Amino acid sequence: MRGSDLLKTTPAGLYCAAGNFHIDPLRPVKRALITHGHSDHARAGHDSVLATHETLAIMAARCGAEFAGTTQTAAYGERISIDGLTVSFHPAGHVLGSAQICIESKGLRVVISGDYKTMRDPTCAPFELVPCDVFISEATFGLPVFRHPDAAHEIARLIDSCRLFPERAHLVGAYSLGKAQRIMALVREAGWERPIYIHGTMEKLTRLYESEGIDLGEIVRVTGPERPKLGGEIVICPPSALQELWSRRFHEPVPAFASGWMRVRARARQRGVELPLVISDHADWDELCETVLATGCSELWVTHGEEDALVHWATGQGLAARPLHLIGYGEEEVEDLEPEKPAGEAGPALI
Amino acid sequence: MNRLAELLDRLSFEPSRNNKLRLMTDYFRSTPDPERGYALAALTGALAFQHAKPGLIRALISERVDPTLFYMSYDYVGDLSETVALLWPEPAKDEAGVGHNRPPLALSEVVTTLATSGKLHLPSILARWLDQLDEIGRWALLKLITGSLRVGVSARLAKTAVGDLGGKEPNEIEEVWHGLAPPYIDLFAWVEGREARPEATDPAPFRPPMLAHPIEEPDLAALNPEDFSAEWKWDGIRMQVVAGHDANGKRVLRMFSRTGEENTHAFPDLAEALAHLPAQDFAIDGELLILREGRVQPFSVLQQRLNRKTVSAKHLADFPAYVRAYDLLSLNGEDLRPLAFRDRRKRLEAFVAAANEPRLDLSPLVHFKTWEELAAARADPASAGAEADAAAVEGVMLKRVDSIYVPGRPKGPWYKWKRDPFNVDAVMMYAQRGHGKRSSFYSDYTFGVWRDGESGDELVPVGKAYSGITDEELARLDRYVRNHTINRFGPVREVEYNSDKGLVLEIAFEGINWSSRHKSGIALRFPRINRIRWDKPPKDADRIGVLEALLKEREPA
Numbered sequence: 001m002r003g004s005d006l007l008k009t010t011p012a013g014l015y016c017a018a019g020n021f022h023i024d025p026l027r028p029v030k031r032a033l034i035t036h037g038h039s040d041h042a043r044a045g046h047d048s049v050l051a052t053h054e055t056l057a058i059m060a061a062r063c064g065a066e067f068a069g070t071t072q073t074a075a076y077g078e079r080i081s082i083d084g085l086t087v088s089f090h091p092a093g094h095v096l097g098s099a100q101i102c103i104e105s106k107g108l109r110v111v112i113s114g115d116y117k118t119m120r121d122p123t124c125a126p127f128e129l130v131p132c133d134v135f136i137s138e139a140t141f142g143l144p145v146f147r148h149p150d151a152a153h154e155i156a157r158l159i160d161s162c163r164l165f166p167e168r169a170h171l172v173g174a175y176s177l178g179k180a181q182r183i184m185a186l187v188r189e190a191g192w193e194r195p196i197y198i199h200g201t202m203e204k205l206t207r208l209y210e211s212e213g214i215d216l217g218e219i220v221r222v223t224g225p226e227r228p229k230l231g232g233e234i235v236i237c238p239p240s241a242l243q244e245l246w247s248r249r250f251h252e253p254v255p256a257f258a259s260g261w262m263r264v265r266a267r268a269r270q271r272g273v274e275l276p277l278v279i280s281d282h283a284d285w286d287e288l289c290e291t292v293l294a295t296g297c298s299e300l301w302v303t304h305g306e307e308d309a310l311v312h313w314a315t316g317q318g319l320a321a322r323p324l325h326l327i328g329y330g331e332e333e334v335e336d337l338e339p340e341k342p343a344g345e346a347g348p349a350l351i
Numbered sequence: 352m353n354r355l356a357e358l359l360d361r362l363s364f365e366p367s368r369n370n371k372l373r374l375m376t377d378y379f380r381s382t383p384d385p386e387r388g389y390a391l392a393a394l395t396g397a398l399a400f401q402h403a404k405p406g407l408i409r410a411l412i413s414e415r416v417d418p419t420l421f422y423m424s425y426d427y428v429g430d431l432s433e434t435v436a437l438l439w440p441e442p443a444k445d446e447a448g449v450g451h452n453r454p455p456l457a458l459s460e461v462v463t464t465l466a467t468s469g470k471l472h473l474p475s476i477l478a479r480w481l482d483q484l485d486e487i488g489r490w491a492l493l494k495l496i497t498g499s500l501r502v503g504v505s506a507r508l509a510k511t512a513v514g515d516l517g518g519k520e521p522n523e524i525e526e527v528w529h530g531l532a533p534p535y536i537d538l539f540a541w542v543e544g545r546e547a548r549p550e551a552t553d554p555a556p557f558r559p560p561m562l563a564h565p566i567e568e569p570d571l572a573a574l575n576p577e578d579f580s581a582e583w584k585w586d587g588i589r590m591q592v593v594a595g596h597d598a599n600g601k602r603v604l605r606m607f608s609r610t611g612e613e614n615t616h617a618f619p620d621l622a623e624a625l626a627h628l629p630a631q632d633f634a635i636d637g638e639l640l641i642l643r644e645g646r647v648q649p650f651s652v653l654q655q656r657l658n659r660k661t662v663s664a665k666h667l668a669d670f671p672a673y674v675r676a677y678d679l680l681s682l683n684g685e686d687l688r689p690l691a692f693r694d695r696r697k698r699l700e701a702f703v704a705a706a707n708e709p710r711l712d713l714s715p716l717v718h719f720k721t722w723e724e725l726a727a728a729r730a731d732p733a734s735a736g737a738e739a740d741a742a743a744v745e746g747v748m749l750k751r752v753d754s755i756y757v758p759g760r761p762k763g764p765w766y767k768w769k770r771d772p773f774n775v776d777a778v779m780m781y782a783q784r785g786h787g788k789r790s791s792f793y794s795d796y797t798f799g800v801w802r803d804g805e806s807g808d809e810l811v812p813v814g815k816a817y818s819g820i821t822d823e824e825l826a827r828l829d830r831y832v833r834n835h836t837i838n839r840f841g842p843v844r845e846v847e848y849n850s851d852k853g854l855v856l857e858i859a860f861e862g863i864n865w866s867s868r869h870k871s872g873i874a875l876r877f878p879r880i881n882r883i884r885w886d887k888p889p890k891d892a893d894r895i896g897v898l899e900a901l902l903k904e905r906e907p908a
């Protein structure tokens with residue numbers, strides 16, 4: 001048995017014929033196993049969905065309770081059998097409820113990591129290393145220029161800037177699932193006791209995090225008349241809001257942006273960001289390399305991102321490595337660059 | 352170095368002029384001599400040392416990083432210094448001297464070391480410095496020593512920030528500037544009111560130029576044609592030629608670019624000719640052009656001269672440089688800038704006539720009574736007096752006859768009315784990642800038009816465009832390229848293109864020339880994307896004949 005007997009790439013994404021299920025499918029399928037709640041991985045309209053309890057809650061919050069025909073909860077570590085295969089979900093450290101999916105069949109172990117990071121994140125379960133034969137990794141930051149610094153250092157820069165420009169609101173663009181709540185938690189750890197303000201679109205998911213027992217301190221939704229008065233305060237908003245009329249109601253705001261892309265100056269400048277914060281929920285180059293080696297895998301498949309460099313490196317390490325060129329993932333990290341995408345459009349190549 | 356790196360980093364992202372000033376003034380106020388003086392020199396481009404060559408930096412990184420990974424990273428980041436700053440491996444603690452209580456690297460140490468140490472030691476010195484700094488520090492250092500620091504601060508803005516320390520106007524700083532040298536101890540002492548004003552000693556100083564605002568046809572209705580004088584806008588390079596005498600009575604002639612960079616050495620033929628004019632001292636504002644047999648050559652010819660780092664005698668003869676004067680800023684000790692344009696123009700005409708120098712001529716006025724007349728001249732310069740030089744005309748300049756010469760870009764006195772661009776619908780064929788502002792995206796596109804091939808219609812590349820689109824469009828095009836790649840040649844991706852599938856780009860361009868370097872035989876000038884025609888099938892893009900017809904039309908008879 002080989003990895004390629006177990007999993008194939010199809011226009012709908014990775015497909016396991018033996019179990020007749022897709023993983024993070026890009027279009028509606030009969031049976032979907034979903035790694036985490038980001039919109040490029042967790043789409044509505046499948047007949048049945050198997051995911052962690054938190055991921056199911058996030059999908060319901062994002063797409064409405066009717067997002068799938070039936071749902072089934074997978075607890076971390078629970079062994080679930082599907083048509084003679086064993087499937088299990090393990091923490092990926094990416095966002096709340098995020099999981100790597102392990103498929104075992106006749107002594108072969110394949111791990112689909114979904115999106116993951118091994119750096120500390122107070123808002124989700126830490127990444128668990130699952131030894132395997134075939135490791136399927138993303139490579140959003142698969143270039144050695146991407147080395148994320150300690151997130152606490154970046155948060156300290158944000159807080160310093162609030163002190164330096166006490167008359168200017170600090171608008172922190174952050175993806176509304178995961179990144180936003182992680183920043184809130186980190187800001188609290190840095191000793192910030194004032195309320196943290198949020199854009200209205202962040203409220204639902206933030207409350208969901210709180211209801212899952214994550215303490216974020218006092219979180220206040222920004223109202224219109226308040227905006228000009230928030231000098232020196234931290235306001236978290238979706239990245240696209242930095243360019244919208246919404247942000248102009250603040251007095252001379254400092255546009256900040258929390259993303260791994262901020263490591264590259266041109267990316268920050270392209271967005272008019274004045275305070276780039278290099279904080280990412282994806283593994284950086286060093287984490288990717290360390291994780292691949294630590295799994296002990298003999299085969300590496302790379303789903304999306306900067307796959308060429310990671311494949312080159314892995315080949316040099318003696319691994320059988322190949323890119324899958326999957327199209328349609330990675331949107332959450334580029335979401336900020338693509339403000340208006342018609343709903344349901346996965347990517348032009350699929351049309 | 353750390354504080355300066357922080358300042359440079361913050362400046363590079365700060366768009367507001369006022370906040371930039373605030374950041375710089377804070378830095379100058381809180382940083383001691385001589386560090387702040389060297390920082391000022393760095394910001395004004397006045398640091399003098401042999402710049403490190405990119406080859407040296409590549410060599411250093413190649414000892415430390417896999418070459419393929421370096422190459423992929425560089426392709427992605429698009430900037431050598433930044434790539435190396437990010438890739439540089441963190442040294443083991445004791446190598447970096449952390450915990451050894453060594454003072455942090457200072458800019459003054461960098462400047463003095465570079466001025467005194469030989470080339471041979473540079474690689475090891477640089478590696479030691481890079482080991483001591485973090486990403487931002489490494490970026491700033493590499494930018495500095497390669498002479499490619501760009502943080503959106505003009506020399507003038509940096510001087511304004513220094514002036515703000517003690518309520519001095521930027522022009523006051525400008526007047527003493529050319530007599531000063533880094534680390535500017537006397538300048539800071541004067542601005543802070545501790546010492547007297549330093550003496551200005553520059554015999555041939557640069558004068559900040561006056562610039563024009565763009566104008567479009569509908570805006571003209573609000574203006575009275577009688578108030579304005581018009582001349583051709585030449586497609587060359589703005590140049591200021593200044594002559595004076597130093598303390599020993601020796602003639603000094605200097606040529607400056609629009610931004611005040613001296614480039615006399617690049618045009619020895621012109622400098623030689625102008626150094627012998629009869630006037631004692633003068634400052635001419637004009638356009639650098641290449642003339643052959645009395646005819647102005649298109650910009651592409653000038654470009655060939657500019658591309659050469661060192662100029663051979665043959666090159667000088669093949670690409671003779673001229674100045675076409677349109678203003679006179681000073682003459683024999685008299686500052687003419689407070690005079691009205693019409694009076695300066697009279698002085699200029701007399702000056703050029705008296706000079707009687709073939710390398711110096713007068714930019715002619717375009718006579719008109721109504722805006723319609725001027726519009727006609729702009730549409731057809733050849734028939735309106737530009738004659739054989741028409742190919743080098745890129746529009747008309749409008750100057751209020753009563754306007755004095757004000758540095759900067761004042762609103763109202765001067766306008767540029769550029770010729771309308773040409774358009775062609777072309778098909779995207781290849782894409783490459785860009786550099787600078789748009790690096791890491793597939794932002795440079797090679798596009799082609801249809802021609803008759805051996806087996807039916809085929810696309811022939813006619814140019815490359817990398818601007819004209821918004822960031823949203825850029826992101827969409829980047830995704831388009833990644834999802835429609837059919838071939839990879841190193842950093843170049845070939846995208847899908849045939850009569851049914853592919854992407855049509857409406858390309859605007861300013862001019863067109865024959866070119867032996869391009870497969871199509873045609874080169875477009877300043878091509879940019881006007882519109883992305885997501886709606887248009889590739890088979891409806893233009894054919895090469897459209898461009899060839901345009902070229903023939905513009906060929907001087």
Ligand SMILES: [Zn+2]
Binds near residue numbers: 036
């Ligand atoms: Zn994700």
Ligand SMILES: [Zn+2]
Binds near residue numbers: 329
């Ligand atoms: Zn993802």
